[in-house]
Amino acid sequence: MAFDIDKNGVAAQRTKGQRSVWVHPTLPLRHKYGEYHRLVQELKLDGAKFKVYFRLITQQFEDLLSMVGPSITKMETNYRETISPAQRLCIYIGDSYHPIAFNYKIGHSTVAVIVQSVSRSIWDCLVPQFMPTPAAEDWKEIVEDFHRLWAFRNCCVAIYGKHVIIQAPIVLLAVVDSHWRFRVVDVGAFDRSSDGGTLQGEQRAFNIRLSHARKTVECAFGILTTQWRLYRRIIGVSPGVAEDVVKATCILHNFLRWKASDEEVNECQANVPAEAQPAIQHLLRMGSNSASREALSLRATYITYFSLPAGAVPWQYTAV
Structure with missing residues (x-):
C-alpha cells in the first residue's frame, strides 16, 4: 500500500x-x-x-x-x-x-x-469452416492425397509436437494432412517426456519414406513460425493467453491455405525450420520409448511393402 x-x-x-x-x-x-x-x-x-x-x-x-x-x-x-x-x-x-x-x-x-x-x-x-471434424469421406481423400503427393499408402495424418517457449512451456501437438493443414491441434502441458528421436536400425529405406511423408507436418510448423512474429521471440504471456494465441495462429494458418493446390504443396515454402525461431523447439518424445506389438507389426508391414516392386520408389534407394 x-x-x-x-x-x-x-x-x-x-x-x-x-x-x-x-x-x-x-x-x-x-x-x-x-x-x-x-x-x-x-x-x-x-x-x-x-x-x-x-x-x-x-x-x-x-x-x-x-x-x-x-x-x-x-x-x-x-x-x-x-x-x-x-x-x-x-x-x-x-x-x-x-x-x-x-x-x-x-x-x-x-x-x-x-x-x-x-x-x-x-x-x-x-x-x-477451417478445422472441422473430418468426416469419413474426408479421411479417404486425405489418405489418397498422402499416397499421391508423398508416396505413403494408408496414411491419414502426420502427427508431431513442438514446445512453445514461455515461462512455463506449453506443447503444441498437431495432426496435419497432406496439404500442411492442421486437422486437429492440442495446446497445453504434457507430464511425461523422454529423449526424442527417429527410428534407428538398418531399415534406412523405411526411415527415408517415413521422413518424406512426415515432411508435411514439418512444413506446416515451419510455415506457421515464419508467418507469425510472435514465434520469433520467447512469448512473454501467461500460459492461458499463450494457448489462445497459439490456437488462433493455427486456425489462421488453415484460413490462408485452405485451398492450396498440389503445386503449392510440392513446393514447400518452409525454408526456415521451426527450430530457427526462439519460441518453438523440438518436442521430446512423449511417454514410453517402447513401441506396442501392433506398432512393431505395422512397421514391419511397411518395411516389407516398401521393399517390393509395387511399393518401392526409385529415390528411396538413392537417398539411402
Whole structure:
C-alpha cells in the first residue's frame, strides 16, 4: 500500500496501483498520430507493402474481418470511444505488446485484453469452416492425397509436437494432412517426456519414406513460425493467453491455405525450420520409448511393402 499526506498532515491511505490520470495524455492523440490512422491507411493503398507488414493480402484481411468482426465489436459509450474491429484485428496481427501500445497510442493493458479476446474470437469463428471434424469421406481423400503427393499408402495424418517457449512451456501437438493443414491441434502441458528421436536400425529405406511423408507436418510448423512474429521471440504471456494465441495462429494458418493446390504443396515454402525461431523447439518424445506389438507389426508391414516392386520408389534407394 502507498500513502498520501493530506493538508492537515494526516496520512491518507491510497490503494497501490491507483491511476494518477484516467487517460494518459498521449492516448487521445490516437486519431492524429496513431499507426492505425496513418500508416495502416497508407498501406491499404499498396497491396505489396500491406502484405509485407501484415503477412496477409488486403482481401484476406477483409475476409477475416468479415468473419470475426461482429464478435470483436464493442458498444460505444458516452465516456470513451471504442476501438474499431478493424483496428483490433490490426493490433492482434501486429508486433509485441509494447511497440503496439506506443505506435497505436493505446494502453498496454488494453492491447493485452484485445490480443486475448481476438485470439478467442478467431478460434471460435473459424474452427467450424477451417478445422472441422473430418468426416469419413474426408479421411479417404486425405489418405489418397498422402499416397499421391508423398508416396505413403494408408496414411491419414502426420502427427508431431513442438514446445512453445514461455515461462512455463506449453506443447503444441498437431495432426496435419497432406496439404500442411492442421486437422486437429492440442495446446497445453504434457507430464511425461523422454529423449526424442527417429527410428534407428538398418531399415534406412523405411526411415527415408517415413521422413518424406512426415515432411508435411514439418512444413506446416515451419510455415506457421515464419508467418507469425510472435514465434520469433520467447512469448512473454501467461500460459492461458499463450494457448489462445497459439490456437488462433493455427486456425489462421488453415484460413490462408485452405485451398492450396498440389503445386503449392510440392513446393514447400518452409525454408526456415521451426527450430530457427526462439519460441518453438523440438518436442521430446512423449511417454514410453517402447513401441506396442501392433506398432512393431505395422512397421514391419511397411518395411516389407516398401521393399517390393509395387511399393518401392526409385529415390528411396538413392537417398539411402
